[in-house]
Amino acid sequence: MATAPTATKQSFEEFCRTTFDPKKEFGKPEALKGVRVLSMTQYILGPSCASYLAELGAEVIKIEAPRRGEAMRHTTPFNEPFLYPLSKWIPERGTGLGFLGANPNEYFISVDFHRPEGQAIVKKLAAKSDVIVENYRPGTFDRWGIGYRQIREINPRLVYCWLGGFGGWGPGRVRASYDILGQAQGGNFGMTGKPEFMGGTPSKHTIWLADYWGGMMGALQILAALYWRDKVSGEGTFTEYSQVHGVTRQLEYALPLYGRHGITRERWGNWDTQLCVHGVIKTGKSSYPNSDNPQEQEEGYILVSAYTDEAFAKLCQATGNSALASKYGKTEERVKAESQVEIYPALEKWAADKTKEQVASTLDAAGVNNQPVWNSKEVASNPHWQERGAVRWLDDPTFGDLLHQGPAYKLSETPPRLKWAFKPVGADNEYILGKLAGFSPDDLRRLEEQETI
Amino acid sequence: MAAANGKVLPWPAVPTPTPEEVYAGLSDQAKDYPLFLESICRQEHNFEKPEALSKIRVLDCTTTMTIGHWCSSQLAELGAEVIQVEPPGGDPLRKLTPFGRKQYMFKDKDSGEEVGGHFLHEMRNKLSVTLNLATEEGRNILKQFAVHADVIIENAPPGQWDEWGIGYRQLSQINPRLIYCWVGQLGQWGPRKDKPGNVEPTGQAACGFVHGTGDPKEFGGVPTRSALWMADHVGGTTAAMGILAALLYRENVSGKGQFVEATSAEAIIRILDYSWAWHSMDGSIRPRFGNWDLAINIYAVNPCKDGYMMVGGGHDRLWYRIWRVVGDEYPAVEDEILGDPNLREVADRLAMNQQIKTYTLLCEWLKDNSRADAERKLSKQQVASGGVLYVNEVAEYTHFKYRGHVAETESPHYGKILYGTTPFIQHKTPGRMKWLGRPTGYDNQDVYRRLLGFTREDFSRLEKAKVI
Numbered sequence: 001m002a003t004a005p006t007a008t009k010q011s012f013e014e015f016c017r018t019t020f021d022p023k024k025e026f027g028k029p030e031a032l033k034g035v036r037v038l039s040m041t042q043y044i045l046g047p048s049c050a051s052y053l054a055e056l057g058a059e060v061i062k063i064e065a066p067r068r069g070e071a072m073r074h075t076t077p078f079n080e081p082f083l084y085p086l087s088k089w090i091p092e093r094g095t096g097l098g099f100l101g102a103n104p105n106e107y108f109i110s111v112d113f114h115r116p117e118g119q120a121i122v123k124k125l126a127a128k129s130d131v132i133v134e135n136y137r138p139g140t141f142d143r144w145g146i147g148y149r150q151i152r153e154i155n156p157r158l159v160y161c162w163l164g165g166f167g168g169w170g171p172g173r174v175r176a177s178y179d180i181l182g183q184a185q186g187g188n189f190g191m192t193g194k195p196e197f198m199g200g201t202p203s204k205h206t207i208w209l210a211d212y213w214g215g216m217m218g219a220l221q222i223l224a225a226l227y228w229r230d231k232v233s234g235e236g237t238f239t240e241y242s243q244v245h246g247v248t249r250q251l252e253y254a255l256p257l258y259g260r261h262g263i264t265r266e267r268w269g270n271w272d273t274q275l276c277v278h279g280v281i282k283t284g285k286s287s288y289p290n291s292d293n294p295q296e297q298e299e300g301y302i303l304v305s306a307y308t309d310e311a312f313a314k315l316c317q318a319t320g321n322s323a324l325a326s327k328y329g330k331t332e333e334r335v336k337a338e339s340q341v342e343i344y345p346a347l348e349k350w351a352a353d354k355t356k357e358q359v360a361s362t363l364d365a366a367g368v369n370n371q372p373v374w375n376s377k378e379v380a381s382n383p384h385w386q387e388r389g390a391v392r393w394l395d396d397p398t399f400g401d402l403l404h405q406g407p408a409y410k411l412s413e414t415p416p417r418l419k420w421a422f423k424p425v426g427a428d429n430e431y432i433l434g435k436l437a438g439f440s441p442d443d444l445r446r447l448e449e450q451e452t453i
Numbered sequence: 454m455a456a457a458n459g460k461v462l463p464w465p466a467v468p469t470p471t472p473e474e475v476y477a478g479l480s481d482q483a484k485d486y487p488l489f490l491e492s493i494c495r496q497e498h499n500f501e502k503p504e505a506l507s508k509i510r511v512l513d514c515t516t517t518m519t520i521g522h523w524c525s526s527q528l529a530e531l532g533a534e535v536i537q538v539e540p541p542g543g544d545p546l547r548k549l550t551p552f553g554r555k556q557y558m559f560k561d562k563d564s565g566e567e568v569g570g571h572f573l574h575e576m577r578n579k580l581s582v583t584l585n586l587a588t589e590e591g592r593n594i595l596k597q598f599a600v601h602a603d604v605i606i607e608n609a610p611p612g613q614w615d616e617w618g619i620g621y622r623q624l625s626q627i628n629p630r631l632i633y634c635w636v637g638q639l640g641q642w643g644p645r646k647d648k649p650g651n652v653e654p655t656g657q658a659a660c661g662f663v664h665g666t667g668d669p670k671e672f673g674g675v676p677t678r679s680a681l682w683m684a685d686h687v688g689g690t691t692a693a694m695g696i697l698a699a700l701l702y703r704e705n706v707s708g709k710g711q712f713v714e715a716t717s718a719e720a721i722i723r724i725l726d727y728s729w730a731w732h733s734m735d736g737s738i739r740p741r742f743g744n745w746d747l748a749i750n751i752y753a754v755n756p757c758k759d760g761y762m763m764v765g766g767g768h769d770r771l772w773y774r775i776w777r778v779v780g781d782e783y784p785a786v787e788d789e790i791l792g793d794p795n796l797r798e799v800a801d802r803l804a805m806n807q808q809i810k811t812y813t814l815l816c817e818w819l820k821d822n823s824r825a826d827a828e829r830k831l832s833k834q835q836v837a838s839g840g841v842l843y844v845n846e847v848a849e850y851t852h853f854k855y856r857g858h859v860a861e862t863e864s865p866h867y868g869k870i871l872y873g874t875t876p877f878i879q880h881k882t883p884g885r886m887k888w889l890g891r892p893t894g895y896d897n898q899d900v901y902r903r904l905l906g907f908t909r910e911d912f913s914r915l916e917k918a919k920v921i
Binding site: 011012013015016017019020029031032044048052056071074075076077078079080081096097098100101102138139142143148149165166167168169170171172173175176177178180181184185186187188189190191192193194199201202203204205206207208209212213216217219220221223224225226227228230231232233235236237238239240241242244245246248249250251252253254255256257258259260261262263264265267268269270272273274275278279280282293294295296298301302303305308311331332335336337340369371372373374375376377378379380382383384385387388390391393401402403404405406407408409410411412413414416421 | 461462464475488489490491493494495508531551552556557569570571573574612616620622639643646648650651652654655658659660661662664665666668670679688691692693694698699704706709711712713715719721722723724726727728729730732733736737738741742743746747749753754763765799800801804805832835836837838840841843844845848850851852858859861870872873874875877878879880881884
């Protein structure tokens with residue numbers, strides 16, 4: 001427990017600041033110390049799943065194709081930023097930033113799974129591991145003799161986690177998938193964005209949400225399976241996570257509504273179907289009119305949240321909308337679609353000659369909740385996120401200074417932490433294969449020449 | 454599904470195929486692996502198997518916000534006994550229904566109490582208990598509960614529980630094994646810590662997600678929120694990860710609990726991929742790019758004949774296959790693409806101009822093709838593709854019905870309800886749905902008698918004093 005003798009005299013906020021101080025992470029133990037994970041994954045869904053375990057202290061060994069590594073290393077916004085070198089074999093190329101965020105804290109080895117000798121290496125490592133995460137097409141590893149059916153014979157305590165688009169069984173099992181397809185077919189894509197009458201279209205959640213969040217759902221299931229193994233049964237298991245299934249799980253009232261009334265949940269843009277006022281409005285003026293970056297020249301946007309009758313009255317007073325106050329003073333009147341269509345434009349009219357900061361300060365003074373829509377620069381430079389270590393500078397051992405996301409959540413005694421962003425392809429071949437597969441420097445040299453590793 | 458006469462048809466409207474139909478015509482070898490998976494994973498076997506977290510008791514005391522509800526429903530699907538503690542009268546979220554339309558709410562057949570579909574969907578497998586923490590006596594009852602709980606989750610305004618004498622500092626004295634989790638939008642400490650009443654999409658707006666979603670301004674787009682309280686779902690998932698990591702550490706190492714904090718905004722900051730590193734390298738501010746992707750081409754949703762169509766193929770093999778399909782109907786388009794030296798290298802295709810050219814030409818073909826036609830033609834070439842589905846289509850999608858992604862349950866309180874099932878498909882300890890929500894305080898008798906030894910007199914006194 002973190003309760004120091006003087007803790008009771010400390011204010012609660014000070015207690016939290018001390019307890020969760022990101023600078024103290026490395027002075028504390030790790031929750032998953034001693035857990036070994038093999039990550040035979042590509043793109044984001046599988047890799048991110050393993051990386052959440054690596055943040056908690058598991059020894060995650062990422063196994064990639066020799067030389068060029070996995071596909072995501074060759075993906076970067078507009079083909080501009082890269083981190084060098086890609087590998088010791090291809091130093092003139094770099095790894096794209098698409099790879100970053102999905103592979104922190106891991107050890108990187110290269111193995112060609114197509115070859116029997118490569119498969120033998122995987123089996124040796126699997127015998128000494130607690131978890132396998134893989135996201136190849138269903139049945140591929142089974143065909144290669146390194147799937148769940150074979151690995152459980154070698155190591156019955158192993159938790160084998162497969163992640164993918166549609167799952168390994170059923171009529172759609174052969175379909176390839178990506179994050180965007182998971183979103184499109186799972187149902188959240190069609191509901192997001194403005195409805196047709198406001199001139200909108202279905203909209204993608206811009207991050208690779210179904211991948212990165214799907215990886216969390218996979219990791220959550222792995223943690224539960226490890227608990228069951230360690231505390232109850234001593235046995236491993238097989239888990240299957242379909243990202244399109246995950247997306248369908250999070251559709252809130254949409255399925256119950258459809259099932260009962262046959263009504264299809266539609267898009268409602270930046271407003272909220274269940275609360276009003278609780279939506280994003282446009283403020284007419286840019287916060288940075290003199291910037292040469294088009295992202296900053298744009299008008300501002302702000303979430304205004306005043307959904308109780310009391311808060312709405314304050315909002316109307318602060319914005320001089322007395323007509324709205326009397327007409328829509330009651331929650332059940334305000335939340336109707338036809339009311340929302342009148343209320344939000346009135347707020348935007350009021351905000352037309354203001355920046356989002358000016359709107360925020362008026363609303364703050366009136367005690368009305370709000371949140372400016374921050375761009376990535378505003379998030380990165382915000383003292384709140386800096387103090388909490390949500391975005392932090394990383395002195396990366398390979399790539400130097402990088403601004404990097406911190407772990408998503410905080411633990412007082414065994415905090416997850418960030419050690420390095422990633423490493424070049426095969427950077428840990430010598431360390432891991434020497435330690436776990438018993439390879440001598442000569443073995444490693446031969447395997448490298450053959451491009452088995 | 455609503456028929457033309459307004460009558461709601463039974464679900465599924467189209468029968469779900471049998472395994473024999475799905476695997477008909479395949480060789481034994483081709484059937485072997487999927488049938489093996491079916492034998493170990495099909496949800497109809499779930500109740501023959503144990504639950505991973507059946508020894509764990511969770512007290513979810515969160516209200517008005519979905520991050521805690523999402524967190525505890527994941528744990529409940531994995532087998533934990535989750536007791537949802539609501540203020541007397543129920544969590545205000547119970548009353549939410551789209552546009553305030555009461556006719557969309559679900560009515561308890563005994564008491565007539567109504568509940569909105571959103572709240573109901575996250576109350577799966579949970580016990581419903583009422584307790585008024587604003588009273589001294591209510592807080593004393595919570596302290597007694599804390600002795601019996603492995604996990605407590607709360608989302609009160611920062612410091613509220615500490616001030617009340619039931620925060621982490623106090624409860625960890627009563628039960629050192631307790632895992633205490635606070636969830637919120639921006640945090641319980643720091644210059645912009647949570648204010649009372651903050652709820653999603655506050656988290657989405659504060660982390661860069663809303664700014665980065667939607668079309669660029671030049672294309673008529675604006676920053677766009679998710680239709681869902683999505684950051685709560687992601688944040689709730691991270692909270693559950695933190696809780697299980699703490700649980701493993703307690704069982705395997707320390708014997709003690711700890712303090713967990715998770716926020717919806719930080720969950721999204723964690724997964725906003727390269728935004729921060731990119732900004733630190735050259736000052737770039739992540740731009741909106743609509744339904745296209747900054748880092749992959751082809752990888753996008755574009756309009757087609759009957760809706761919106763996803764087509765994906767980031768590397769050469771798929772790139773040429775996609776244009777071959779297009780070329781079958783528009784040879785000039787295929788020629789134009791293959792003849793452009795600036796589109797030959799995978800990396801060169803990522804520049805803005807090249808993406809505009811790619812998708813403009815792809816839309817020539819998509820405008821003549823429905824989602825089904827486009828998918829059929831592209832699937833023959835093993836290209837990842839599929840239409841944007843609306844909820845009515847999701848509910849009837851053959852693959853989803855076959856695998857049970859969507860299912861119908863017969864609630865003893867609310868009748869038949871369609872819902873999204875847990876994606877925790879597993880061999881030994883699968884997640885599962887046992888019941889979907891209960892009326893307010895439905896489990897007071899069971900829980901208070903079983904854990905705290907309440908008597909008839911206790912119930913009548915505490916109910917009268919509005920403590921429970």
